[in-house]
Amino acid sequence: MIEGSAPLEAIALLDPVLQDAPEATGLRTLRAWAYFKSAQLRRAEADLHQLVEQSPTDVWARFALGRVLERQSRYAEALPHLRLAAVMSGDAEHEAGVLRVERRLAESSGSLDDLT
Template sequence: MTEEFEYQAPAIVFPGQAGHESAYQTAYDLLARRFPKEALELLDPALEDDPTNTGLRSLRAWAYMLRAQLGKAEDELRALVEENPADVWALHALGRVLERQSRLVEALPHLRLAAVMSDDYDHQAAVYRVQHRIAQLADDQLSGEGSDDAE
């Protein structure tokens, strides 16, 4: 029995299909299907018209995260969190971006706050994962320091 593979091409935006709502919906769909480059091609012009649109900026941060453009994602997410400290998605995403850069101590407060605010299992799991990695690194450093003393 052979499995059939169905390729789904990115959504097409036709001339005249304008507006931020359309750009948001299409970019969201593209990102959900893992097409960040194409999403950015829609988001950038829309954000030129409306640079303060939080929804479009959140999608741009998500696209940067998918493309592993972590510096750009961090900049966007820090700005979003500064503007709205209650934005749970932006807090968690900022923590994840910092975690992916191995900046665990910086990531932990953002992840903790998102977990407390949302009571979401995935957010809580991220906190435990980062806490565990920090503890492991501390143990490794202590083990390494102890072995230096023995020489």
């Protein structure tokens, strides 16, 4: 449902359940992803911040938070989360995210020398 074309329907199903069980981390994770997929980035960010606070070593939540911040062009805020996810996981996609955001930060500052 979330990966397909129905993230809004997924959110509609998850919202009432999370009101009754706000500690349901798995459901909050699903809702954060549904928010991300439907471009409700501020809502995704709120859920992801909560997930990262509850479990600072949750690689998926860290990376997803970094991506949400990146999609909002908040590169300086995204970078620490993406770096942590890359270090914790060693995943090539996570490392690519770090490089992408570092490049965007350097481009926005007008200096590609900042990439070191």
